[in-house]
Amino acid sequence: MKPVAEQELIQQVIGWVKQNGLNGASHTEISESTNLLESGLLDSFAFVDLVLFIENCTQEKLDLLDVNPEEFTVVKSLCHLALQNGH
Amino acid sequence: MMPQRSFRSLFRGFLESAEGFPQRPALFVDGESLSYANLRRIVCKIASAIRTLRSDQESFSLVAVLAYRSKTAYAGVLGSLAASKGYVPLNPKFPLERTLQMLALSDCTVLIIGKECLPQLSGLLKAADRPLVIILPEVASLAELPSRNPHHRFLFADQLPSREDFSFEENSTPASFAYLLFTSGSTGIPKGVPISQGNVRSYVNYICQRYNVSEHDRFSQQFDLTFDLSAHDMFVCWERGACLYCVPDNSIMAPAKFIRDHELTMWFSVPSVAGLLSKMRLLSPRCFPSLRFSLFCGEPLPASYARSWQAAAPDSIVENLYGPTEATIAIAHYRWDSQKSFQECSNGLVPIGQIFEGQQFSVTDSHGKSVPLGDAGELCLSGSQVATGYWHNLEKTQQQFVRLPGADDRLWYRTGDLVKQDESGNLHYLGRMDHQVKIRGYRVELQEIEAVLRRACGTDQVVSVPWPVHNGSAEGVVAFVSGIKTLDEARILASCGNLLPDYMVPRKIYLVDSLPLNVNQKIDRGKLSSLLEGVA
Structure with a gap:
């Protein structure tokens, strides 16, 4: 499978959040610096679904056991982490 | 009623731990560790401030605490109890309307505010239906607050009495309030549950013995204070000199x-x-x-x-x-x-x-x-x-x-x-046996969501369904609406978000031609759930 570029993954994540997010996500502006939890766009359940979606896109498992939360709640850093994990 | 000498109030449990283990950590919050002695110092200042209100404030038995995962949140709870008042936890994550409702229902006129909740304070002060006394233990004087809100009184950090001004008097009895919590109410108005010191004392005694809690324990504190399970974390922990990790x-x-x-x-x-x-x-x-x-x-x-x-x-x-x-x-x-x-x-x-x-x-x-x-x-x-x-x-x-x-x-x-x-x-x-459901552990009356939806949609034909449900527990709720031609989902969701906590706001709203009925002519919630199976 062709590796996913970070920008491409960011766009896929934003699209996913718009479709599946909470509190009117489809009508909210979401950028790569959006904090998905603080903004209320995702709750913890939806976040897990997003992680599974990202794993599906990258075909890599995301290991979050020893990662600081601030590193994976913002769109850009989450995507960066997802791609870094696999390399 | 005279206090019973043998009764050990919740604050006494904390106080004896503070006397027994003054230098041990009592609280880890916001990256900072506070010893029992340091936490006690803040608590005594708050309690002393509440006591000074005795003379010029009508008699009151409850103090509201609007603070979130901060020193003030925990010191506010303990300070209220030290002053022999019950506490009413408020939640900055709840919509302002709901907080105002809880405040009005509780009859509280004294509020302890965490600095992290200052953004919510202005709206609350503007809309409050009575004069309030606002205690801000971590906020130095902000001149604009009193000048913009002349009907309310403010006690800032530098105006609080010193810790030495406070000596604890055990005035609590088993019947005294420990806390007043609000749960979802089927009529659309939150339902208050007053829990007494005696109720919590029975629980704490039983649990401390069962789990052999000691000063070496380190407790998680995961629940918001508006969720009663937080009372376990705080009072079981502090009863035995352990440390609470927020x-x-x-x-x-x-x-x-x-x-x-x-x-x-x-x-x-x-x-x-x-x-x-x-x-x-x-x-x-x-x-x-x-x-x-x-x-x-x-x-x-x-x-x-x-x-x-x-x-x-x-x-x-x-x-x-x-x-x-x-x-x-x-x-x-x-x-x-x-x-x-x-x-x-x-x-x-x-x-x-x-x-x-x-x-x-x-x-x-x-x-x-x-x-x-x-x-x-x-x-x-x-x-x-x-x-x-x-x-x-x-x-x-x-x-x-x-x-x-x-x-x-x-x-x-x-x-x-x-x-x-x-x-x-x-x-x-x-x-x-009724329409109450648990969403992520929170007790929710579906009728309360539907009451808000009816007003927002302008039709009586609304129904909410817990969804998705795994292992008997719901992750959220979705709504079905009928009887209107078009659905402005963003507006309705915003309206729900203004009145309901986020876990009660529907994730999606579906416009349907008609709501399905069962043989008893009641709305067939099971059929609606099976429709959701189809779209999942």
């Missing part, structure tokens, strides 16, 4: 690293957290070696979660706790046993187990008579942990707090939970 907001979703970094010994959460960690592969075998006890409460515990957690924390005892807010935190327990518990589970759910020693229960039919062993019935509870009624709501009190036919004069709380007792004495939770 899980930061950004770690709540994935607290595995927090448990490991702080080597927590006592874990307490809703089962959904175990489910999330499991789904994110964060429950690897032996990943939580420090835990002594892992407690779950608030919603049904699936056996698969208990098993995974046990493997992740092999040295910890895993227990399923059960209890409605009206029975003070929890009133039944079941200890997970990897060898035999699977056979004791029904429908893949861990039993709620046995009622705490000293508390009473009855499984009754619709006439309030005990059912034979093994039959399903409503769980009724009585004893020193059980409240005596709702806050300013006689009708609801008379419905739920009753005397059972053929029994003695004692008052029983009808939980509305359907249970059965097996031959070994374990109780099993079977479901609700």
